[in-house]
Amino acid sequence: MSSALAILKDVFGYHAFRGQQAEIIDHVAGGGDSLVLMPTGGGKSLCYQVPALLRQRAGQGTGIVVSPLIALMQDQVAALSEAGVRAAVLNSTLTSSEASAVERDLLAGRLEVLYVAPERLMTPRFLDLLERTRVGLFAIDEAHCVSQWGHDFRPEYIQLSVLHERFPQVPRIALTATADALTRQEIAERLALQDARVFLSSFDRPNIRYRIVEKDNARQQLLAFIKAEHANADGTHDSGIIYCLSRKKVEETAAWLGAQGLKALPYHAGMDAQLRAQYQARFRVEEGIVMVATIAFGMGIDKPDVRFVAHLDLPKSMEGYYQETGRAGRDGLPANAWMAYGLGDVVQQKRMIDESEADDAHKRVSSSKLDALLGLCETAGCRRVRILAYFDEQSEPCGNCDTCLEPPATWDGTREAQMALSCVYRVAQASRVHFGATHLVDVLRGNASEKIRQWGHDKVSTFGIGADRSVAEWHAIFRQLIAHGLLMIDHGGHGALLLGESARQVLRGETTITLRRQASKPARGGERSASRGSRTDHTAGMDEDALANWEALRKWRTATAREHGVPAYVIFHDATLAEIARSAPATLDELAEVPGIGAAKLERYGEEILETLEGV
Known part of the structure; x- marks a missing residue:
C-alpha cells in the first residue's frame, strides 16, 4: 500500500484513503475481482484509478474504464490529464483520425487509463484491438445499468460478461452507488462476478439535507427554496439540477425560472443534439447554472459543486431518487435534496407502470419500488433512516432532514381512514364504477355537484360525513392511505381507487392508523427556519x-x-x-x-x- 499511498499523494494530492478505499485498491491491484457499492461522492473513481496506475506502472497494461455517458468520461479524463496522468477517451465524439490516434497510443502502451463507451467496447474490432495490447484491469462504472430490475437498465451492459470469457486473467471491478439486494445479485450474475469480493460501504451521504414538501404551487415553492437557500450576495445562484418528468415541463420551468432572473437551461432527449451538448458544456464550465432536465441528464455528471437537486415530479423508485439526489454535494460540502410531491404524482407514476410494455413481473417490481418511495415521502420519521433501510443499512435519526429538524405532528387517523375506505366501497357499490380521489373527496365533504347527483352519490351513506375537513386535508389522507397500502390505484381507471387487501381490518376496527398531520399551509420550501438547508460557505471563519x-x-x-x-x-x-x-x-x-x-x-x-x- 505504500505505492498506492504514493500515487494518492503525488497524483491526486491527498494524504490518506477513506473508508474501504485502501482495501479495495489492494485487492484489485493484486489481481482480484470486486463488486463495489459506494455512495456518489464517496470516492469510487479512486478505487479503479489508483490500481489502474499501479498495474500500468508495473508493466501489466492499461486500465480500461467502461462508462455509459460521455460527460463522465470527459470530466474524468480532463481531471486526470491535469493531474499528469496519461488518460484518453474513446467514444462517438471523436473524429476517425482522433480515434485512430488513441488506438495507436493504446497499442504502444502509452496510455495509463482509457475510458470507453460500452457500445464501442463490445465491437469485434475493439475487442480484437484489446487482445493485441496489454490490459491492466477492467473497471465497469455505473454497474447497476446491467440489471433489468435497476432504475437505468442499458441492454449493451449485458454483453460485458464477454470480458471475463476473453480476458480471464484481467481483474475486473464493477462499481455502483445505488443497488438493492435484488439488483446486486443480478449485477454479480450478469457480469460473472459471483466469486468476486463484495465491498459494501455505507450508502449514507451525511452532507445532503433531505426535504420533501407537499405541493402547493410547486414552481413558486421551488423559487422560494432557491432564493432562501442558494442565492449569493452578488446576485448569482448556486449550481443546481431540477428534475421534471416531461419534456414540456422541463422547457416551461426553465423559461419561467429564467424570467425570474436565474441562469436556467433546459435539457431533455428531444432537443437538438448540438444544443443539448452546448447546454451541458455550459453547466460543466460556468458557475451558477441551474439545469432543468428529465432523467436523460445527470448520470455520470462529475461536477462536484452542485449545491442542490430538486424534484418537481416524483421519481420512479428509491434507487432513482437516491441516484439523482446524489449528484448534489459530491465535494462533501453541504447540499440540499428538495422535492415537491402530491397525490397526482402517485397516480401518474402508477399509470406509467401499468401502461409500460414490461411484463407482469417487472410491473410488480416497479410497483413495489414506487411504494418504497411513497413510504419515504409520507414517513413521520427520519428520511435518512428510511432511505438507508431500503439499502439494508441500519442507522439512527440523522438530525439533518426536515422530519428530524421539524418533526411532523401525527394523529390517530383511524376514524378518517374508515370514512375514506368506506366511501370508496359505497361509491363503487352504488355505481359499479370506481372513482378517483377528487370525486371521493367531494362525496365525503357533501359537495352535491352535478356529477355527484348524476351518479346518485349524494344518496350514499358516506355523503357529507367528512365535511369538517378541508379538500387539502382529505387529499393528504388519501395519499397516505395509498402509501400504507390500504388503497390501490386502478391503473386502467384513470386514477380510480380500489380497496387494498388490508383495508378490511381497518374497516372492522382491528387496526389503528397513525397519519402525518397535514400542515395548514404547506411549506413553501424557502422560509428561513430551523429546517432550512445549510448554506455552503467556503469562507466561514476566514479573516x-x-x-x-x-x-x-x-x-x-x-x-x-x-x-x-x-x-x-x-x-x-x-x-x-x-x-x-x-x-x-x-x-x-x-x-x-x-x-x-x-x-x-x-x-x-x-x-x-x-x-x-x-x-x-
Whole structure:
C-alpha cells in the first residue's frame, strides 16, 4: 500500500484513503475481482484509478474504464490529464483520425487509463484491438445499468460478461452507488462476478439535507427554496439540477425560472443534439447554472459543486431518487435534496407502470419500488433512516432532514381512514364504477355537484360525513392511505381507487392508523427556519486576509480554467482553494501540504498560486 499511498499523494494530492478505499485498491491491484457499492461522492473513481496506475506502472497494461455517458468520461479524463496522468477517451465524439490516434497510443502502451463507451467496447474490432495490447484491469462504472430490475437498465451492459470469457486473467471491478439486494445479485450474475469480493460501504451521504414538501404551487415553492437557500450576495445562484418528468415541463420551468432572473437551461432527449451538448458544456464550465432536465441528464455528471437537486415530479423508485439526489454535494460540502410531491404524482407514476410494455413481473417490481418511495415521502420519521433501510443499512435519526429538524405532528387517523375506505366501497357499490380521489373527496365533504347527483352519490351513506375537513386535508389522507397500502390505484381507471387487501381490518376496527398531520399551509420550501438547508460557505471563519486571498484565487482559477478550456473545478475544487486561502502558504513545500495538490499540479500551478497570494 505504500505505492498506492504514493500515487494518492503525488497524483491526486491527498494524504490518506477513506473508508474501504485502501482495501479495495489492494485487492484489485493484486489481481482480484470486486463488486463495489459506494455512495456518489464517496470516492469510487479512486478505487479503479489508483490500481489502474499501479498495474500500468508495473508493466501489466492499461486500465480500461467502461462508462455509459460521455460527460463522465470527459470530466474524468480532463481531471486526470491535469493531474499528469496519461488518460484518453474513446467514444462517438471523436473524429476517425482522433480515434485512430488513441488506438495507436493504446497499442504502444502509452496510455495509463482509457475510458470507453460500452457500445464501442463490445465491437469485434475493439475487442480484437484489446487482445493485441496489454490490459491492466477492467473497471465497469455505473454497474447497476446491467440489471433489468435497476432504475437505468442499458441492454449493451449485458454483453460485458464477454470480458471475463476473453480476458480471464484481467481483474475486473464493477462499481455502483445505488443497488438493492435484488439488483446486486443480478449485477454479480450478469457480469460473472459471483466469486468476486463484495465491498459494501455505507450508502449514507451525511452532507445532503433531505426535504420533501407537499405541493402547493410547486414552481413558486421551488423559487422560494432557491432564493432562501442558494442565492449569493452578488446576485448569482448556486449550481443546481431540477428534475421534471416531461419534456414540456422541463422547457416551461426553465423559461419561467429564467424570467425570474436565474441562469436556467433546459435539457431533455428531444432537443437538438448540438444544443443539448452546448447546454451541458455550459453547466460543466460556468458557475451558477441551474439545469432543468428529465432523467436523460445527470448520470455520470462529475461536477462536484452542485449545491442542490430538486424534484418537481416524483421519481420512479428509491434507487432513482437516491441516484439523482446524489449528484448534489459530491465535494462533501453541504447540499440540499428538495422535492415537491402530491397525490397526482402517485397516480401518474402508477399509470406509467401499468401502461409500460414490461411484463407482469417487472410491473410488480416497479410497483413495489414506487411504494418504497411513497413510504419515504409520507414517513413521520427520519428520511435518512428510511432511505438507508431500503439499502439494508441500519442507522439512527440523522438530525439533518426536515422530519428530524421539524418533526411532523401525527394523529390517530383511524376514524378518517374508515370514512375514506368506506366511501370508496359505497361509491363503487352504488355505481359499479370506481372513482378517483377528487370525486371521493367531494362525496365525503357533501359537495352535491352535478356529477355527484348524476351518479346518485349524494344518496350514499358516506355523503357529507367528512365535511369538517378541508379538500387539502382529505387529499393528504388519501395519499397516505395509498402509501400504507390500504388503497390501490386502478391503473386502467384513470386514477380510480380500489380497496387494498388490508383495508378490511381497518374497516372492522382491528387496526389503528397513525397519519402525518397535514400542515395548514404547506411549506413553501424557502422560509428561513430551523429546517432550512445549510448554506455552503467556503469562507466561514476566514479573516480579512484569507477572504482577500479567496477572491484573488477564484479570479486566477477562472482565468486559468478558461485558458485551458476546462471547468474551474478541474483546476482545483473549492475546498482546496479555500484551504490555500486560509493557510496562505509562502513556499512550494508548504503549498504541497494542502489536500488536493498533487505533484503535477504543484509543478504546473505552484508558482502562479504563490505569485497570486503575494499580490494580494
